[in-house]
Structures are given as structure tokens and as C-alpha cells.
Amino acid sequence: MDEEQLNPNAILASLGFERPRSSERVSGGRDTAIFRVELGGELHALRVFRPGEDGVARREAQVMRAAGEGGVPIPRVCAEGRWRDRAALLLSWCPGRPMAEELAARPWRAWPLGVLFGRCQAAIHFRSSPEALRAAGRAWIDWAGPGEEALAARLRKTDPCEDSLVHLDYHPLNVMTDGERITGVLDWTNARAGDPRADYARTLTILRLDLGTASPLVLAVLRVFEAGWRRGYRRIAGRPSDMAPYYAWAGAVMLRDRGPRPDRPGGMTARELGRVRAWAERWKKRAECGG
Ligand SMILES: Nc1ncnc2c1ncn2[C@@H]1O[C@H](COP(=O)(O)OP(=O)(O)O)[C@@H](O)[C@H]1O
Ligand SMILES: [Mg+2]
Structure with a gap:
């Protein structure tokens, strides 16, 4: 985000x-x-949003309050x-x-960490979405963008659930761990009311396609982590069915989210985007919805 003078003391004073x-x-x-700030002997995270994102912050706070129960x-x-x-939120x-740092520091723990990661995501999906999300009316299907009508129609045929809590940014930088358990799921900006399969597919595309310049060793660790994640998830929630259109959807979402955008620098390179495009097309074909 842009680095105008952000003064944590002044922000805290206004809170x-x-x-x-x-x-x-x-x-x-x-x-x-x-910012990590120490107040009254306790550590907190001060999360400061971009200008004009009051609605985002308010919804995120509502979701965190409801989901945390x-x-x-x-x-x-x-x-x-x-x-x-x-807008600013003060969080515990x-x-x-x-999780990403834990994996880098203790790669031999990739499997059990993956299992933890999957179990926690399944637990989120068992929660029905807070009212604030249903009221927000941001349909998860539409996130794939305009021009994806065939895919949207195919998704509707999967009898999607519309009211599970889905995080939609569940990846190893947004999940905190002490190595033995998950201590917090962060960053609820993208959360919606929707079908758990969308969240599962989104996590898989992030693990597979949003890798930057990972070395072969890191890729191997991630594969083990991914296998653990699947196992942990499926043990609790069962094997998700009819996934092809969801994988195609997650590819389309990633193209939209990480493609060149004037409001958001740091998107994917042309090469990375090419891989995402190929992924989306392949799954669209398998889902038999054109492409
Ligand atoms: N409540 C928190 N407790 C501990 N660390 C946090 C907390 N909130 C954020 N962080 C740290 O800041 C990083 C980015 O936080 P996140 O909420 O994902 O912000 P962003 O929306 O910018 O991705 C996390 O990966 C984590 O290291
Ligand atoms: Mg984040």
C-alpha cells in the first residue's frame, strides 16, 4: 500500500x-x-486500511466478530x-x-502442518456465514468477472451452497501457527457467504500457481504441505465433489485479482498469468463449459 506517513501512535490516539x-x-x-503494538501489557495488531476502504474494514470486523464465536x-x-x-482495526x-514462515523454518513438518491447515479450513466451512456477509450481497460466483457466464451457469448446476462461511484468501501467509496449532486466521477481506468448494479451489490455485520464484526444494515442500492439507480437510468435510468448474472459477478469479490493475501494483508477471490462464482453460474444458 502507499506509504504516506502512517503514525501508529496518532492512529491509536484516534481510536x-x-x-x-x-x-x-x-x-x-x-x-x-x-503494526505490532503493545498496549496494557498485551500485544495487538493495528491494521490500517487504504483510504476509502471504510466499508471493507467494517464488514471485516463484523465477520471476525461473528465467526470468532x-x-x-x-x-x-x-x-x-x-x-x-x-479505517483502522485493533486486533489481538x-x-x-x-504458516509460510513456519514451513520455511521447519520444512520437515510440512505434512502435519498441512493437516492442521486443512482441518482448520474445514472448521470454517462448517460455520454458516454471518448475517453481515449475506446482507452484503457480493455473490462469490460473480467474482470470476464479466464474460464468465457459461462458467457461472455451470457452477449453478452443481447445486452450490450459498450460506457457508468462505474465507477466499485462505493461504499460508494468512494463517498463523505456533507450530502445533493454528493460532489465528487473518485477513477476512474477501470472505463471503458461499460454497466451501470455491474456497477449497481458491486455496489450491494459490498453493499451485501463486508461487513467485520458489526453488525446486520449496516446491517439493509445498507439494507435501498440499497433500497434508487435502487429507486434513477431507477427514473432516469429506471429499469435495464436481470440482472442475470450481477450479476453473478459481483460475478466473486469480486472473482478475492478480492481473495488471492500476489500483494495485505488484500483480503477477506475464509468465505467471499465462500459467493461470492455461489452468483456467483446462478446467473449463473438463467442466464442459467452453473456453
Ligand atoms: N492479529 C495478528 N497477529 C499476528 N500477526 C498478524 C496479525 N495481523 C497481521 N499479522 C501479520 O501481518 C501479515 C499481514 O497481515 P494480513 O492481515 O494478512 O494483511 P494483508 O491484508 O495486508 O495481507 C500477516 O502475515 C502476519 O504476519
Ligand atoms: Mg494477507
């Missing part, structure tokens, strides 16, 4: 807090700025407010580190 004991910018926030580890929303033209700090 009604005293000066923090310590504050530190956490790298890694792609869409928001994140059901046993899924989600940071607590401690305060919500605004600083200048930006999740111990440990992102």
Missing part, C-alpha cells in the same frame, strides 16, 4: 488509546499496513475506528508466525 509501550511495523501486509481461531476485534481518511495479536 482512544494511550501511547503504546512499543510499536513496530510488520512487513508483509500487501493490502493494509500492519464458533471455535475457529480468529483474532479478537478490540477496537474499530478511523484516522484521517483511513496471534502468537507464532505465518
Whole structure:
């Protein structure tokens, strides 16, 4: 996000807090700025949104509050407010580190970490979506974009569930772990009411196609992690059926989300996008919806 002077102390003051004991910018926030701040002896994450994203922040807070009640580890929303033209949320700090970092540090744990990752996603899917998401009326099918009518029609034939809680950005940078358990699922910006298969397909496309410049060793670790994830997920939720149109949908979503966009620098390279396009086309053919 753009780096205008973001002052965590001033932001916290506008949320009604005293000066923090310590504050530190956490790298890694792609869409928001994140600070780790210590207040009253406890660690918190201060999540600052881009200008004009008040609605995004409000919905995210509503989803986190509602979803956190059901046993899924989600940071607590401690305060919500605004600083200048930006919305900000103060969240409880999740111990440990992102799953991606844990995997890099302890690659031999790829299988059990994958199983944990899959079980947690299945637990999310067992929750019905909070009212705030159903009211938002952002149909997950439409995220594939205009021009995907044949795919949308094919998806509707799968008898999709419309009211499960689906995260739609469930990947190893958004899930915190202490190595033994999941300590928090972060970043609920994309969450919707929808069919769990969409979330499963989206996670698979991220694990397979959004790799940047991963080395062969990292790719091998990720394959083991992916196999563990599938096993953990399926043990709880069963094997998802009729996945081809969902994989095609997730490919189309990734093209839309990571293709060149003036409002969002740092999209995928032409080569990466080519792979995503090929993935989407292949699954469209298998799903028999043209392409
Ligand atoms: N509540 C939290 N507890 C611990 N770390 C957090 C928390 N929120 C964010 N982070 C850290 O910041 C990174 C980015 O956070 P995220 O919510 O995914 O932001 P973005 O929307 O920018 O992707 C995470 O990968 C994690 O390292
Ligand atoms: Mg994130």
C-alpha cells in the first residue's frame, strides 16, 4: 500500500488509546499496513486500511466478530475506528508466525502442518456465514468477472451452497501457527457467504500457481504441505465433489485479482498469468463449459 506517513501512535490516539509501550511495523501486509503494538501489557495488531476502504474494514470486523464465536481461531476485534481518511482495526495479536514462515523454518513438518491447515479450513466451512456477509450481497460466483457466464451457469448446476462461511484468501501467509496449532486466521477481506468448494479451489490455485520464484526444494515442500492439507480437510468435510468448474472459477478469479490493475501494483508477471490462464482453460474444458 502507499506509504504516506502512517503514525501508529496518532492512529491509536484516534481510536482512544494511550501511547503504546512499543510499536513496530510488520512487513508483509500487501493490502493494509500492519503494526505490532503493545498496549496494557498485551500485544495487538493495528491494521490500517487504504483510504476509502471504510466499508471493507467494517464488514471485516463484523465477520471476525461473528465467526470468532464458533471455535475457529480468529483474532479478537478490540477496537474499530478511523484516522484521517483511513479505517483502522485493533486486533489481538496471534502468537507464532505465518504458516509460510513456519514451513520455511521447519520444512520437515510440512505434512502435519498441512493437516492442521486443512482441518482448520474445514472448521470454517462448517460455520454458516454471518448475517453481515449475506446482507452484503457480493455473490462469490460473480467474482470470476464479466464474460464468465457459461462458467457461472455451470457452477449453478452443481447445486452450490450459498450460506457457508468462505474465507477466499485462505493461504499460508494468512494463517498463523505456533507450530502445533493454528493460532489465528487473518485477513477476512474477501470472505463471503458461499460454497466451501470455491474456497477449497481458491486455496489450491494459490498453493499451485501463486508461487513467485520458489526453488525446486520449496516446491517439493509445498507439494507435501498440499497433500497434508487435502487429507486434513477431507477427514473432516469429506471429499469435495464436481470440482472442475470450481477450479476453473478459481483460475478466473486469480486472473482478475492478480492481473495488471492500476489500483494495485505488484500483480503477477506475464509468465505467471499465462500459467493461470492455461489452468483456467483446462478446467473449463473438463467442466464442459467452453473456453
Ligand atoms: N492479529 C495478528 N497477529 C499476528 N500477526 C498478524 C496479525 N495481523 C497481521 N499479522 C501479520 O501481518 C501479515 C499481514 O497481515 P494480513 O492481515 O494478512 O494483511 P494483508 O491484508 O495486508 O495481507 C500477516 O502475515 C502476519 O504476519
Ligand atoms: Mg494477507
